[in-house]
Amino acid sequence: MSYDFPLRKIIHVDMDAFYASVEQLDNPELKGKPVAVGGGETRGVVAAASYEARKYGVRSAMSGYLAKKQCPELIFVKPRFARYKEISQKIRNIFMDYTDLVEPLSLDEAYLDVTVNKKGNPSATLIAQEIRHRIYDELKLSASAGISINKFIAKIASDINKPNGQKTVNPEEVISFLEGLEIRKFYGVGKVTADKMYSLGIFTGLDLKTKSLEFLEAHFGKGGAFYYNVVRGIHLSPVKPNRIPKSVGAERTFDENLSSEVFMLERLDNIAKELEKRLKKSNIAGKTVTLKIKFSDFSLQTRSKTLPFFVADHSLILETTKELLYQEKLENSVRLLGISLSNLNTEKKVKLQDEVISVQLQFDF
Known part of the structure; x- marks a missing residue:
């Protein structure tokens, strides 16, 4: 072709299994055992799991409680970033x-x-x-x-x-590879999108390829053009050596659920200070402040506000975060709070090189 x-x-x-493999490397006693890098079985979340743990269904982002239930022999290790x-x-x-x-x-x-x-x-x-x-x-x-x-x-x-x-x-294998691929294995197709595609009769790359651009845009908006192109082997994004972060954030999971906004503000103050350190270390500022709230029932809520100027100072970030916290009454206790900054000044500061090197089809792969 x-x-x-x-x-x-x-x-x-x-x-x-990078994090877990590093822990097994540094501590030979963990070799061959089910290991979870994370905050523990009571309040924590699994950041990474060894392949021995994955055999039991332990996965990243799973609660420590559920992970331990899946694998009683699971060993929790604190992350060492x-x-x-x-x-x-x-x-x-x-x-x-x-x-x-x-x-x-x-x-x-x-x-x-x-x-x-x-x-x-x-x-x-x-x-x-x-x-x-x-x-x-x-x-x-x-x-x-x-x-x-x-x-x-x-x-x-x-x-x-x-x-x-x-x-x-x-x-020469690209098209047949994509056509035979299960749709859930397409990078960027998560569970929600996969379920929607199933409802439209799209189960494989070949099914996706039969749909017109108009059909895909009608059902998936801007993502429709992406799906239309990638199933045909078209993805022109170059490797970007100076990849710019789109957001910078910090968050904390608490040992006990917080129900008092006074205690939440104390925690948010510390989180804002940590965020300021990260921003100043990279000389980054942003305009959009987002407050992330995870409740005790694990439901998640985000609240954002875009400012007319760039901020990186902890006090200005905290002031905006307070507004977002009081924007709506909390109906449940809180187990995690996070603050992130997006709409960064780096988006205009750096121009990424986007050179395309023309080569012949006869690749020696």
């Missing part, structure tokens, strides 16, 4: 040996554009293999990878042979 747009060689590297960042930087240094076009998505995953690379290696598949071997040899951690013509397909492919595996989708 021929494409009427430039093709790239993109690798998506995803560390396997400084350690995760340290190792993440070492992994990133390995990436940079191959290309400067590295776009981190989080501490444990990144996109690499190796269309033109520092090793002069024409095979993205072999580069991904070499990177994974280096990560294991140098850090004793395993990684999985997906390789294809764009970020969307590479991201999906990296999950195919997890853990400690990789999957290449060559240019």
Whole structure:
């Protein structure tokens, strides 16, 4: 098949159960045991789970109580983000040996554009293999990878042979790969969207491909054009080495539910101070303040206000947060509060390079 747009060689590297694997690496007694990184079984939420824990259905974002119920032998470990960042930087240094076009998505995953690379290696598949071997040899951690013509397909492919595996989708395989894919495995299609697609008779990529652009836009709004394009292998977003955060935030889960707004304001003051530190460390300011409230029944509510000027100072952030807190009466006690700042000044400060490198279809993947 021929494409009427430039093709790239993109690798998506995803560390396997990263936080939990680091804990097992640093504490050999945890090796081979079900481990959850998180706040514990009473109030906490699982941030990451080892593969031994996942066999019992333990997943990230699950409450500690439910996780322990699923896996009675589960061992909870407090997160050590400084350690995760340290190792993440070492992994990133390995990436940079191959290309400067590295776009981190989080501490444990990144996109690499190796269309033109520092090793002069024409095979993205072999580069991904070499990177994974280096990560294991140098850090004793395993990684999985997906390789294809764009970020969307590479991201999906990296999950195919997890853990400690990789999957290449060559240019001539892209369409058949996407057509045969279950719709819930499309990156960006969550449970709600998947359920909606099922109701419309869309169960696979092939089903999605039969729908017109007008049909998809009518049912999914702006997302309709995205779905229409990606199922045809079209996703032109380049790897962005200077990826700009769209928001900066801080939040806290409390040991006991809060029902008094006075106590909430005390906690919000501390959260606003932490947020100010993060903003000033990165020289970032924003206009939109969002208050996140998670109630004792786990329902979630957000309240936002956009200011006419950029703020980064804790007192100004707190003042706006107070307005949002009092905007509506709280009908339930609160287990988590968070403050985030979006509509950042970085969106206009930095222009990301968006070069497309034209290459021939005959890729040596």
